[in-house]
Amino acid sequence: MPTVTPVEYEDASPEVREVYDDFHRLRGDTDIPEYWKAIAHHPQSLKRAWTQFRDVMQPGALDTLTKEMIYLAVSATNRCDFCVEAHTNLARKLGMTEQMLGELMEVVALANGLNAYGVGYQVRPSDLARTSKK
Amino acid sequence: MPTVTPVEYEDASPEVREVYDDFHRLRGDTDIPEYWKAIAHHPQSLKRAWTQFRDVMQPGALDTLTKEMIYLAVSATNRCDFCVEAHTNLARKLGMTEQMLGELMEVVALANGLNAYGVGYQVRPSDLARTSKK
Amino acid sequence: MPTVTPVEYEDASPEVREVYDDFHRLRGDTDIPEYWKAIAHHPQSLKRAWTQFRDVMQPGALDTLTKEMIYLAVSATNRCDFCVEAHTNLARKLGMTEQMLGELMEVVALANGLNAYGVGYQVRPSDLARTSKK
Amino acid sequence: MPTVTPVEYEDASPEVREVYDDFHRLRGDTDIPEYWKAIAHHPQSLKRAWTQFRDVMQPGALDTLTKEMIYLAVSATNRCDFCVEAHTNLARKLGMTEQMLGELMEVVALANGLNAYGVGYQVRPSDLARTSKK
Amino acid sequence: MPTVTPVEYEDASPEVREVYDDFHRLRGDTDIPEYWKAIAHHPQSLKRAWTQFRDVMQPGALDTLTKEMIYLAVSATNRCDFCVEAHTNLARKLGMTEQMLGELMEVVALANGLNAYGVGYQVRPSDLARTSKK
Amino acid sequence: MPTVTPVEYEDASPEVREVYDDFHRLRGDTDIPEYWKAIAHHPQSLKRAWTQFRDVMQPGALDTLTKEMIYLAVSATNRCDFCVEAHTNLARKLGMTEQMLGELMEVVALANGLNAYGVGYQVRPSDLARTSKK
Numbered sequence: 001m002p003t004v005t006p007v008e009y010e011d012a013s014p015e016v017r018e019v020y021d022d023f024h025r026l027r028g029d030t031d032i033p034e035y036w037k038a039i040a041h042h043p044q045s046l047k048r049a050w051t052q053f054r055d056v057m058q059p060g061a062l063d064t065l066t067k068e069m070i071y072l073a074v075s076a077t078n079r080c081d082f083c084v085e086a087h088t089n090l091a092r093k094l095g096m097t098e099q100m101l102g103e104l105m106e107v108v109a110l111a112n113g114l115n116a117y118g119v120g121y122q123v124r125p126s127d128l129a130r131t132s133k134k
Numbered sequence: 135m136p137t138v139t140p141v142e143y144e145d146a147s148p149e150v151r152e153v154y155d156d157f158h159r160l161r162g163d164t165d166i167p168e169y170w171k172a173i174a175h176h177p178q179s180l181k182r183a184w185t186q187f188r189d190v191m192q193p194g195a196l197d198t199l200t201k202e203m204i205y206l207a208v209s210a211t212n213r214c215d216f217c218v219e220a221h222t223n224l225a226r227k228l229g230m231t232e233q234m235l236g237e238l239m240e241v242v243a244l245a246n247g248l249n250a251y252g253v254g255y256q257v258r259p260s261d262l263a264r265t266s267k268k
Numbered sequence: 269m270p271t272v273t274p275v276e277y278e279d280a281s282p283e284v285r286e287v288y289d290d291f292h293r294l295r296g297d298t299d300i301p302e303y304w305k306a307i308a309h310h311p312q313s314l315k316r317a318w319t320q321f322r323d324v325m326q327p328g329a330l331d332t333l334t335k336e337m338i339y340l341a342v343s344a345t346n347r348c349d350f351c352v353e354a355h356t357n358l359a360r361k362l363g364m365t366e367q368m369l370g371e372l373m374e375v376v377a378l379a380n381g382l383n384a385y386g387v388g389y390q391v392r393p394s395d396l397a398r399t400s401k402k
Numbered sequence: 403m404p405t406v407t408p409v410e411y412e413d414a415s416p417e418v419r420e421v422y423d424d425f426h427r428l429r430g431d432t433d434i435p436e437y438w439k440a441i442a443h444h445p446q447s448l449k450r451a452w453t454q455f456r457d458v459m460q461p462g463a464l465d466t467l468t469k470e471m472i473y474l475a476v477s478a479t480n481r482c483d484f485c486v487e488a489h490t491n492l493a494r495k496l497g498m499t500e501q502m503l504g505e506l507m508e509v510v511a512l513a514n515g516l517n518a519y520g521v522g523y524q525v526r527p528s529d530l531a532r533t534s535k536k
Numbered sequence: 537m538p539t540v541t542p543v544e545y546e547d548a549s550p551e552v553r554e555v556y557d558d559f560h561r562l563r564g565d566t567d568i569p570e571y572w573k574a575i576a577h578h579p580q581s582l583k584r585a586w587t588q589f590r591d592v593m594q595p596g597a598l599d600t601l602t603k604e605m606i607y608l609a610v611s612a613t614n615r616c617d618f619c620v621e622a623h624t625n626l627a628r629k630l631g632m633t634e635q636m637l638g639e640l641m642e643v644v645a646l647a648n649g650l651n652a653y654g655v656g657y658q659v660r661p662s663d664l665a666r667t668s669k670k
Numbered sequence: 671m672p673t674v675t676p677v678e679y680e681d682a683s684p685e686v687r688e689v690y691d692d693f694h695r696l697r698g699d700t701d702i703p704e705y706w707k708a709i710a711h712h713p714q715s716l717k718r719a720w721t722q723f724r725d726v727m728q729p730g731a732l733d734t735l736t737k738e739m740i741y742l743a744v745s746a747t748n749r750c751d752f753c754v755e756a757h758t759n760l761a762r763k764l765g766m767t768e769q770m771l772g773e774l775m776e777v778v779a780l781a782n783g784l785n786a787y788g789v790g791y792q793v794r795p796s797d798l799a800r801t802s803k804k
């Protein structure tokens with residue numbers, strides 16, 4: 001169970017309901033995930049977090065699916081169980097195939113592994129300039 | 135300076151040179167980054183890491199630029215300075231514009247921020263099912 | 269279940285019982301959390317960890333509630349489920365209101381998000397000096 | 403150097419100048435840190451990040467100094483060099499003494515250390531209920 | 537439940553079965569853990585990950601038990617619940633006693649705690665040279 | 671530069687000097703690293719951190735070199751630059767060869783990479799029991 005009391009629609013203040021309604025408009029008539037209902041215990045957080053999420057994830061130079069896959073990669077790296085589950089679902093709804101997910105996780109595993117060499121051997125950014133010719 | 139002695143091409147064993155030559159074939163006649171020269175102090179690591187990197191980053195269901203951007207997102211989340219610098223450069227060479235980088239970093243910042251709520255309020259994966267209708 | 273066998277009071281060595289008794293003295297007659305009973309499988313760890321915890325969390329220039337909230341912020345950033353739950357409870361017992369928790373988590377989410385820009389764009393500490401006047 | 407070109411005041415678009423002016427109003431006539439000038443290469447990021455930072459850090463149930471110390475604790479846990487330096491400075495300007503910083507870092511080190519036991523021994527949140535009486 | 541469908545032996549392609557058979561050869565006639573069956577949904581990942589795991593964990597200058605304990609230390613630091621459980625079991629099978637596990641976790645907790653001071657006070661690698669004589 | 675003023679031996683209080691003297695006794699007549707001189711600005715931290723470090727790193731069921739290598743693995747995973755440099759040096763003084771360092775970092779990179787699959791596919795600890803026979 002979350003550590004705060006989730007706010008249900010029927011008990012929500014007008015400020016919270018406004019966000020919930022916006023969520024429904026965007027996602028169709030699906031339910032409000034527990035994640036947002038937990039954040040809603042502090043209405044300003046809900047409004048700020050939802051507005052930021054909605055605006056940042058809009059298509060721009062990157063389409064929404066690419067953004068969702070980046071979000072999922074960050075969540076897996078951050079070891080956030082809930083976030084991984086939620087954003088795997090969201091990316092699939094936007095068209096991520098099992099093959100795409102497989103390649104995405106290979107890059108995530110690769111980067112997490114190879115990042116460790118960079119730090120483990122203390123390769124510094126300024127070292128980029130010092131390179132050896134064949 | 136790295137904590138191990140970087141292996142220069144002229145001092146490299148045939149096993150290491152084979153990887154360096156493969157690197158040159160793939161990237162054109164550029165220099166070997168310090169990162170790979172540091173890993174080369176343990177030749178098996180170099181061979182394994184380079185082969186994995188080369189194979190995983192090939193285009194598949196995801197193109198190489200998308201993979202590089204995912205790699206960069208993981209590196210920024212992992213706070214790996216060298217990795218961020220190197221993969222920002224690589225992604226740019228593959229066509230990432232400043233607008234794309236800007237949107238990529240917004241998603242990285244968003245996900246790092248919103249992941250924290252998920253853990254901070256202990257929203258569990260199994261909670262996904264328990265949702266409230268309007 | 270923990271990966272080690274938790275040590276119950278009745279099975280505990282005198283060294284472990286001494287810590288458990290100290291815990292009871294400090295917290296009133298509550299139960300020993302599983303966390304400490306797991307660490308107790310290695311009595312030196314229990315003694316060191318408990319003594320450090322008890323001494324560091326004493327009021328000083330910062331009061332214990334502020335310290336508990338800092339502890340909670342670190343635990344949420346570290347994605348430690350058990351730690352988040354335990355220290356949310358402890359902070360509430362010390363007087364943290366729901367409004368305070370809401371603001372605390374907003375700062376945690378903000379910092380996790382904005383930290384990512386610092387690394388993602390490679391802003392270095394030494395860059396602080398190079399600033400632009402209006 | 404940052405991986406993006408920092409935006410100086412004289413080259414900034416009206417949208418970016420508006421944020422820079424707001425920064426000056428809030429902090430007095432100090433310079434714009436490189437951090438914000440780097441984010442400014444993507445003006446929407448700057449506006450969103452600055453607005454969120456300014457609003458979240460306002461005094462509420464927690465005062466601004468407590469919020470800054472929480473921010474610093476998160477930044478140290480996230481190993482973000484720039485962020486640690488910047489927020490140590492900001493907290494000092496708000497009244498954090500060396501004694502307070504010392505106690506803050508002791509809690510940060512304590513929590514990072516003791517969090518590791520929680521995960522390392524797999525103490526689960528649901529384990530909290532199963533406790534032993536003396 | 538995993539976010540992908542685990543691949544059972546009887547439904548597996550020849551490429552996946554080859555890895556499963558290799559796993560059985562190495563570990564005796566034990567079952568395939570869910571971890572590998574999840575990765576198997578993307579057969580190239582399974583082959584790459586398993587081959588890397590098998591080869592890296594072979595005894596060399598470090599014996600396999602030491603390698604397993606290092607693997608466990610990394611997993612605890614990364615807050616990976618599944619990984620901690622699996623590699624605690626593997627290390628025990630290789631001879632890790634409860635006393636060794638206790639000392640291992642003390643080092644993990646110590647390092648996680650003391651690392652935080654290094655970042656929190658911004659002690660830089662180059663600072664190593666600047667030291668004071670008695 | 672560190673964010674606090676390092677405490678030199680000649681300016682140190684008797685409480686701090688006692689730790690510095692203990693350091694000299696243990697390590698021979700080498701200098702005090704900046705790390706400890708930074709922590710010394712808060713003498714209780716210095717005493718607690720040094721005592722814990724000294725006691726935990728003593729040989730027991732694990733020898734000191736194995737403990738140092740575990741410490742290094744944690745530091746590389748935590749992306750702590752100073753810590754990686756310092757503990758690479760310490761482990762070398764205790765007998766770690768370049769081959770051992772190479773194998774250590776391969777395990778660190780492997781574990782960081784494979785941990786990501788565990789979270790990325792949401793393999794849960796309780797899943798360990800559900801395995802498939804050949």
